[in-house]
Amino acid sequence: MVAQAVRATRDALLAVLDHVMDPEVPVLSVRELGIVRDVDIDAAGHITVTVTPTYSGCPAIRVIEQDIVAALDAAGYPGAQVRTTYAPAWTTDWIAPDAKAKLKAYGIAPPGRAESGDLVQLFRRRATAQCPYCDSYETELRSEFGSTACKSVCWCRACRQPFEEFKAI
Amino acid sequence: MSGPATVPSVVPAPAVRPNELVEYLLRLGDDRLVLGHRVSEWCGHGPILEEDIALSNVSLDLLGQATMLLRLAGEVEGRGRTEDALAYFREVVEFRNCQLVELPKGDFAFTIVRQFLFDVYAVVLLDALTGSSHAELAAIAAKSLKEARYHVRHSGEWMLRLGDGTDESHRRVQLAVDELWRFTGELFAADDVDRAMQDAGIAPDLAALRPLWESLVRDVVSRATLTIPNDAPRVASTRGGRTGLHTESLGHMLAEMQIIARSHPGATW
Numbered sequence: 001m002v003a004q005a006v007r008a009t010r011d012a013l014l015a016v017l018d019h020v021m022d023p024e025v026p027v028l029s030v031r032e033l034g035i036v037r038d039v040d041i042d043a044a045g046h047i048t049v050t051v052t053p054t055y056s057g058c059p060a061i062r063v064i065e066q067d068i069v070a071a072l073d074a075a076g077y078p079g080a081q082v083r084t085t086y087a088p089a090w091t092t093d094w095i096a097p098d099a100k101a102k103l104k105a106y107g108i109a110p111p112g113r114a115e116s117g118d119l120v121q122l123f124r125r126r127a128t129a130q131c132p133y134c135d136s137y138e139t140e141l142r143s144e145f146g147s148t149a150c151k152s153v154c155w156c157r158a159c160r161q162p163f164e165e166f167k168a169i
Numbered sequence: 170m171s172g173p174a175t176v177p178s179v180v181p182a183p184a185v186r187p188n189e190l191v192e193y194l195l196r197l198g199d200d201r202l203v204l205g206h207r208v209s210e211w212c213g214h215g216p217i218l219e220e221d222i223a224l225s226n227v228s229l230d231l232l233g234q235a236t237m238l239l240r241l242a243g244e245v246e247g248r249g250r251t252e253d254a255l256a257y258f259r260e261v262v263e264f265r266n267c268q269l270v271e272l273p274k275g276d277f278a279f280t281i282v283r284q285f286l287f288d289v290y291a292v293v294l295l296d297a298l299t300g301s302s303h304a305e306l307a308a309i310a311a312k313s314l315k316e317a318r319y320h321v322r323h324s325g326e327w328m329l330r331l332g333d334g335t336d337e338s339h340r341r342v343q344l345a346v347d348e349l350w351r352f353t354g355e356l357f358a359a360d361d362v363d364r365a366m367q368d369a370g371i372a373p374d375l376a377a378l379r380p381l382w383e384s385l386v387r388d389v390v391s392r393a394t395l396t397i398p399n400d401a402p403r404v405a406s407t408r409g410g411r412t413g414l415h416t417e418s419l420g421h422m423l424a425e426m427q428i429i430a431r432s433h434p435g436a437t438w
Binding site: 053056057086088090115144145147149153167169 | 227304308318
């Protein structure tokens with residue numbers, strides 16, 4: 001039996017999506033990460049959620065799409081479609097300060113400002129990350145590549161612990 | 170059209186034949202598919218754990234970029250071929266990647282030099298493609314460029330460390346530069362497809378990108394205390410990948426890459 005569809009409003013749908021968490025960073029919702037770009041309800045009541053992938057090869061994007069459809073279905077909005085867009089390209093600058101605070105509390109250093117499009121300078125040195133455990137800036141980048149595409153690996157010289165940083169892109 | 174006649178401020182671009190655009194998108198997509206597969210061969214074999222993870226991440230990015238580009242190629246072609254159909258059910262002669270990316274992965278120095286030469290090319294080309302008249306290609310380029318920027322930091326920093334490192338690392342990375350340099354001519358050798366794309370404002374003038382690429386490459390190579398071999402023979406000797414002429418190694422690679430999809434067509438998991 002198909003659940004009785006509730007008459008959808010954009011705000012109600014967005015409120016549902018506030019509870020769809022990123023599978024890799026479960027303290028942030030797909031809205032807080034900026035993955036959900038838009039929600040549209042057409043005259044016939046069909047729902048389309050527009051998403052953009054964080055990284056082009058991010059393996060979590062299919063799971064995220066399924067989670068979005070499942071969450072809307074469970075809230076009484078069945079049959080939602082998910083559409084992918086690439087423009088504008090996803091940037092960590094879309095993550096708001098309160099969401100960055102959640103990342104830090106979770107033990108991941110939040111991203112700084114995304115770099116500008118300077119083409120010629122191949123090896124820009126960026127500011128060091130702040131340690132999410134002891135707040136020290138006495139840290140170093142160990143590798144730009146971490147356990148997921150969106151994170152790099154750092155080391156804190158003050159508290160002598162490794163930590164992950166959300167890459168600014 | 171009604172209203173007063175006006176002179177258009179922009180000369181309309183000539184129409185592009187869809188098959189030329191498909192061809193161009195396959196070149197971009199196949200470069201990344203084939204190189205992404207080659208880099209993935211390091212997974213579980215990296216010299217240190219961080220590097221194993223780094224190369225696997227780079228591979229994933231390249232395969233993600235290939236997915237976007239081949240999907241678009243299939244849509245423009247309009248024959249119902251998905252990105253998976255294009256990746257797994259084409260023969261060697263149908264691949265449009267440059268020969269540089271298909272060579273076996275070699276030792277770590279070889280892989281790093283190849284990545285560096287390609288990464289600089291990717292940054293320069295993708296930066297130009299963000300201004301493409303084809304909106305979807307411009308969007309894919311803008312997204313991919315963010316990734317190419319940290320790829321080139323990774324390979325470029327290794328160039329410095331290996332070149333200006335031990336005698337052994339210097340020797341190996343110089344050997345790789347000597348071997349790979351002749352494959353770089355193909356990256357900038359424009360043909361009718363490239364010129365059609367350029368005329369339509371879809372892609373940049375390849376030849377015009379080369380001085381910037383070369384100055385960026387030469388700067389890092391010299392700081393890494395390495396030398397670039399004599400230029401003369403490189404353009405003529407190795408090209409043809411863009412029209413389906415490949416080295417022997419691509420066939421072996423595709424056999425491994427395609428066997429599961431071909432043994433179990435339509436399988437899902």
